[in-house]
Amino acid sequence: MTGTDRRAEAGCTGLIERDAQWADLTALLSDAVAGSGRVALVTGPVACGRTELLHRFGERCGERFVSATCSALERDLPFGVAGQLLHALGAPAEVRDLLDAAARTAGPATAHQLHTLCLALLDLAADSPLVIGVDDVQHADPQSLHWLLSLVRRLGRAGILLLLARTASPGVAHSPLHTELSRHPHCHEIGVAPLSEAGMTDLFGGADAGREAMALTGGNPLLARCLLADRRTAGPDADGAPAPGPGFRRALVSCVHRCEPYVVAVARALAVTGAHATVGRLGRLAGLDVEAVRSALDLLTDAGLLADGRFRTDAARTAVLDDMPADERGRTHRSAALLLHDEGAPATEVAPYLLRADGADRADESWAVPVFEEAAEHALREERIDTALRCLERAHRACPEAHRRAAIAAKLVRVESRVNPAAAGRRLTTVTDAMRAGRLSDRDVRSLVPPLLWHGRVDEAAEAMERLRRARHQPGTADRTTELWLACTHPPLARRTRPPAGTDRDSGPAGGTTGPALRAVTALTTVLTQGPDEHAVTDAEHVLQVARPSDGMSWGPQTALPALHALVHAGRLDLARSWCDKLLDDARARDLAVAQALYAGVRGDIALREGDLAGAHAHARDALTLMPPGGWGVAVGVPLGVLVETATKQGRHEEAAAHLTQPVPDAMFQSRYGLPYLHARGHHYLATDRHYAALADFLSCGELMTEWGIDQSVLVPWRTSAAEAWLRHGKNRDEAKRLLGEQLARLGPETSRTRGVALRLLAATTAPQHRPRLLDEAVAVLEECGDQYELARALGDLSNAHQALREHRRAWSVARRAWHVANVCDATALRDELLPSRRGPDDESSEEQPPTDPISRLTDAERRVAALAAVGLTNREIAGKLFITPSTIEQHLTRVYRKLNVKYRKDLPTGLHSHLPDTA
Structure with a gap:
């Protein structure tokens, strides 16, 4: 037919x-x-x-x-x-x-x-x-x-x-x-x-829909009609592929209940066991013999409810599970878990049944403790943090032995810190009590130090470190890692030791015999105590190359963040930005909110150091949105400091003041995280004419950094900031000059943004005729470092210096460029301040509109590099002509591409050719 x-x-x-x-x-x-x-x-x-x-x-x-x-x-x-x-x-x-x-x-x-x-x-x-x-x-x-x-x-x-x-x-x-x-x-x-596929095609009005409906219903007319009704009531997409809806689920449960009670029992056991179902297991769960189970499976298969001994869809299985009374569902899951455990099934198969049995009678569940712990380890390796937490919480509840229970509680603190640091902090009292009672191993005590300090519990962290130091006979890698981590994050608690020079580099490739965690904190400590170091940069890069989100109980950001900070404080912002963006993308793909927040905080700091004020503000705001201030603990100083400083530099002083009203832990000022906060607050005070308050914050930074042995300007350039405060106040130019001379002496001849700022400020202490030379040098240094905001300030000062010497044409040209640089980095207050200086060379009363030529947005150094790249020279050839390193060429080209909105050399504008004579 x-x-x-x-x-x-x-x-x-x-x-x-x-x-x-x-x-x-x-x-x-x-x-x-x-x-x-x-x-x-x-x-x-x-x-x-x-x-x-x-x-x-x-x-x-x-x-x-x-x-x-x-x-x-x-x-x-x-x-x-x-x-x-x-x-x-x-x-x-x-x-x-x-x-x-x-x-x-x-x-x-x-x-x-x-x-x-x-x-x-x-x-x-x-x-x-x-x-x-x-x-x-x-x-x-x-x-x-x-x-x-x-x-x-x-x-x-x-x-x-x-x-x-x-x-x-x-x-x-x-x-x-x-x-x-x-x-x-x-x-x-x-x-x-049941209906054939041809019959389903007739019912659903199409071969494809009929085929899909057949796969869902097995030809069962009742299920098919309900599936069709669900599609008709689904709204505008009713003509799409059939999909199980509420009507389908109700009909399937009705089909099960039309069967004999033993068939219902088998259907429920099958819904519980899912992929782990066998005839024997179903029989033991349902209390039936093998023949009865097979008879029930045949009946359900003939009715179209099953295919190959399984429910045809997850929706069908879920419908049967939801129909079970809660206590029966819990008991059946627990029975299935015990059955699999007795058969020797792995913990990853047993634990899910125990988790679904939550609420069932859990008397004598001590056998499940190792199951939960092993399943938690597997979940952590796969970044399934919620599952790991549920497993550890159940293990903690079920564990009857005090020492093991305390160890599980310590694990819970470490794991919960990855997704909800604030919640992890609430567990610390219980765990520290266990530590004092001697129920924690040295490894667990060591793992408590970072969360204790994160939440400002300095005394308890000191107590933990004292216990570790007393118990230590011969320091191992973990002890060295902890001591070095303290040295670069919470110096008051650290022993006064310097990183073992060369130890990690001698151990071979990244990771070596010491592991990435020690390698990362060694690189950061080296940079903070000894200044920028190429070996430290290399070690940090090696760590980031092998970094992964998690490895068992070791959390990826714990290793990656010190390596990122090492690159930032070594002045390698290009590398730090690239790695940070990669880690941010990976954390977003895995939906790891805390990791995203931590990386966004670093990314905001990088953008601030590059003078990208809009980007710095956006990243810092994201960091505090992804993890509210209460979760940041003492580290809140990093994103808050970025927000305060960007708002200040953009002239939004009320917004900066609002950020400063955010409560911060007192313990933050005993950690490295308090330094950027103090520095940013000082600049806010300076911008709002509270010079003594600003000076107090800058000098506090200096006292702390000197006391802690990390007096490096790459961390906080307190000397230049204090000098600027004295200059703004106008009463102690000699002290400002002394601070600037001291800063320049400590820096040496290497190019750095702090050197550029120091030269700009030093120019203000010299006679007018000497200022252009110092400011020209400051501009050249800041161009190479890539700090757009400080470059705009240096250009503005240079324009004023030329104006004072009545070199109006040159003053106008420099002011024009300063305005563009301030505009690019979104420094609105500075841009508005520069507007009066942007007069024509012959008509001081006329103001020009900003030119539309995109090449004018480039610094002189960037124009020279771009012009040579536009005519086909390689990075190495350009470096030879300009006597700078290929790495610097790469940094310049990265900024050129961004400013000109191009991706490749072939897309560079031909107008750059006019700048070739300057680069020959």
Whole structure:
């Protein structure tokens, strides 16, 4: 039959793929009308259309059709089914009295009762044929079933068509009903099967949709209709692919409950075990033998609910799980976990069942403690922090032994710090109590030092370090790592030791024999105590090359952050920016909010040092959004300092003041994280004419850095800032000059942003005719370092110096460039301050609009490099011509591409060629 024929037939009967069954019933009806009684046993899997076929055919028969529906809940009601039929047919009063009396006695049916009731029905069919339908006959009460069997034997020449519908099951062939019907030639069995893919195509109106619906429903008509209804109510996308919705889930649960109780038990056990289901495991969970389990699986498969022994969709499995009472669901999951554990299954398979059993009776769950701990380790390696935390929390609750329980609590602090440092801080009191009671190992005590200091609990951290130092016989790698980490983050707690020169470099490639954590803190400590160091930069890069988000109990940012800070404080901002962006992207891809916040804080510091004020503000704001200030602990000084300084430099002084009202821990000022905060606050005070307050903050930075042995300008250039405060105040130029001379002497001839700032400020202490030379040098240094904000300030001062010497044309040209640089770095206050100086060389009253030529945004050094790159020279060739390093060429080109908004050399504007004579 073609698809068109099937649809035509369906249009007549309202059914799809039931033509043969309809034809058989029609033939049997014709025989019954002719006076030959007939019986049809309609069988099929659960919810496959038996009931619908029965009632549709009954509707065709009209008023001579009567029906009864059997229910497992009414099996104890004697003659309940017989009563439904006879009352509907208007049986005589004596028959109804007989039924009432039989119901009261509630005993087995007698031969007299059966004979009387059969005769009564045959009399009712004497005048015109009857069609009698009995649905779910397998649930009929025993008395009614015996009556139906007696009626089958007496049909003979009666005009009756008896339609019996029952669910197919493995034991149906051995039931009394089936045995009796097989003895009589006027009894026929009509099978109803699930729909085929062709039928599903007709129902869903397309081959693709039909195929997908077949995969979801197995051809079960009830599920298919509910799936179709879900699609129709899904909204504008109703014509899309079928997807299980609430109607589908309700229908699937209904199909399960139409089965015998043992089938329901197997379905629930299967929903719990999922991919780990076997016939044996299902039997032990459901309390059934193997044959019963196989019978239940066959029934569910025949009904289209299962495929290959599994639910067809996660939605189906979830629907069955959700239908289970909570206590039963918890007990079954716990039983499944114990079953798998006894079979030797790995912890990664056992633990999920225990986690889903939360709320069930957990008496004597101590066997699960090592399971939870091992599963937590696996979850940490895969960065599934929430799962690791749940495992450790359950292990902590279930562990009866005090020392092990304390060790698990210490793990919880370390792990929770990765996703919620504030919450981890609330566990510290319990863990420190365990430390004082001697229930923690040295490894666990050492792991507590960073979170204790992060949350400002300095005394307890000092107590932990004192215990470690007393217990230490021969310091190991972990001890050295902790001491060096303290030296560069919390110097008051550190022993006065310098990093072992050369030790890590002698150990070979990155990681070597010492590991990346020690290598990273060694590089940072070297930079902070001895200044920029190429070996430290190399070590930091090696660490970042092997860095990964996590490795068991070692957290990636703990290693990556010191390496990043080493690059930043060594002045290698280009490398630090590249690595930080990479780590940020990776943390975003993994949705690691705390890691993103930490890397964003570093990225904001990098942008601030490059003079990118808008970028610095955005990154610092992101850092405090991803992790609120309460989670930052003492490290909040880094992002807050960036926000205060960027707001100050952009002239948004009220915003800077608002950031300074944010409460910060007192312990922050005993750590390196307090230095950038103090420095930024000092600049805010300076910008708002509170010179003495600013000077106090700058000098506090100097005192702390000197006391801690980390007096390096790459950390905080307190001398230049204090000198600027004296110069602004105008009362102690000699002290300013002394500080600047001291700073320049400590820096040496190397190029650095601090040197450029010091030269700019030193120019203010000299005679007007000497200022341009110092300021020219400051501009050249800042151009190479790439600090756009300080470059704009130096250019502004240079313009003023030329103006003072009445070199108006040169002053105008420099001011024009200063305005552009300030505009590029979003220094709005400085840009507005430079506007009055931007007058034409001959007309001091006229103001020009900023030129639109993008090349004018480049510094002189950038223009020289870009011009040579535009004519095809390589980085090495350009470096040879300009007598600078290839690395510096790369930095210049990176900024050129960004400012000109190009990606490749071939895209550089031809206007750069006019600058070639200057570079020859």
